[in-house]
Amino acid sequence: MSTQTLVSTRDVAVALGGRPVLRGIDLDVHAGEVVAVLGANGSGKSTLVRTLLGLVPTVRGEVRLFDTPLDRFRSWERIGFVPQRANATSGVPATVGEVVAAGRLSRRTPFVPMRRRDKDAVAAAVEAVGLAGRLGDGVSTLSGGQQQRVLIARALAGEPDLLVLDEPTAGVDVESQEAFAAALGTLVDRGATIVLVAHELGPLAGLVGRAVVMRDGRLVYDGPPLAAFTEADHVHHHDHNHPASPVRTGDHVPSVAAPLDPPAREAR
Numbered sequence: 001m002s003t004q005t006l007v008s009t010r011d012v013a014v015a016l017g018g019r020p021v022l023r024g025i026d027l028d029v030h031a032g033e034v035v036a037v038l039g040a041n042g043s044g045k046s047t048l049v050r051t052l053l054g055l056v057p058t059v060r061g062e063v064r065l066f067d068t069p070l071d072r073f074r075s076w077e078r079i080g081f082v083p084q085r086a087n088a089t090s091g092v093p094a095t096v097g098e099v100v101a102a103g104r105l106s107r108r109t110p111f112v113p114m115r116r117r118d119k120d121a122v123a124a125a126v127e128a129v130g131l132a133g134r135l136g137d138g139v140s141t142l143s144g145g146q147q148q149r150v151l152i153a154r155a156l157a158g159e160p161d162l163l164v165l166d167e168p169t170a171g172v173d174v175e176s177q178e179a180f181a182a183a184l185g186t187l188v189d190r191g192a193t194i195v196l197v198a199h200e201l202g203p204l205a206g207l208v209g210r211a212v213v214m215r216d217g218r219l220v221y222d223g224p225p226l227a228a229f230t231e232a233d234h235v236h237h238h239d240h241n242h243p244a245s246p247v248r249t250g251d252h253v254p255s256v257a258a259p260l261d262p263p264a265r266e267a268r
């Protein structure tokens with residue numbers, strides 16, 4: 001059985017504000033993989049996942065999704081994306097149920113009421129992030145962490161083949177992280193492929209089969225997630241509204257990447 005390559009980049013470079021942010025990225029993600037993108041603050045993780053989805057222009061290289069060049073790719077209903085930080089829903093007068101149901105739009109027949117399958121998917125997604133009791137509440141009345149959970153549920157509700165998440169559990173309490181990990185596990189069991197940016201894996205550690213580590217816009221490690229990334233004692237509460245605050249995760253990146261760093265750099 002041949003495995004489909006859902007994401008493929010070749011020699012991708014990105015510059016933002018005239019500065020190189022991604023340098024020569026080669027990355028293939030195959031169907032069924034759960035890949036964590038790790039690395040210190042500013043190493044380019046968010047830019048990488050946004051580039052994979054065509055949200056950031058490249059200056060060089062090629063990106064393919066589902067074996068199709070990005071500029072010809074149209075099957076966006078197969079992809080779910082949870083961006084970093086949950087401000088996308090702030091101030092929107094919509095309920096939790098409405099926002100999550102919006103995640104089904106690309107799967108539904110227009111103008112036809114939600115079918116049982118749609119309703120089940122929405123209910124399961126809301127349950128998975130621990131917000132089952134909040135369906136009728138306005139999203140703007142929720143905390144930042146809860147809003148993030150709503151966005152995760154919206155992506156889960158679409159039952160995507162490829163789910164891309166940028167720090168999905170930042171600011172989310174451990175109990176919800178565990179529910180979320182279980183929901184991702186269900187998606188993976190159904191054959192979904194996941195790419196997620198993370199500072200710590202926490203409850204997601206058991207799901208992640210492959211880690212790629214970024215440093216200064218390059219991939220410096222690609223392989224099994226090592227213990228340094230999965231230790232529960234690294235879980236801490238980093239304030240993502242203050243990017244300048246220290247992030248301990250960055251501290252253990254070099255210890256993993258360093259032995260592999262010179263060959264990885266010379267490989268290209």
Ligand SMILES: Nc1ncnc2c1ncn2[C@@H]1O[C@H](COP(=O)(O)OP(=O)(O)OP(=O)(O)O)[C@@H](O)[C@H]1O
Binds near residue numbers: 016045048
């Ligand atoms: N719009 C922009 N204009 C200029 N520089 C940018 C822009 N967006 C990001 N950068 C810079 O690109 C680099 C990579 O940013 P990116 O957000 O991809 O890193 P990251 O690894 O996801 O970091 P974090 O963990 O803080 O989210 C950083 O140095 C950042 O300052």
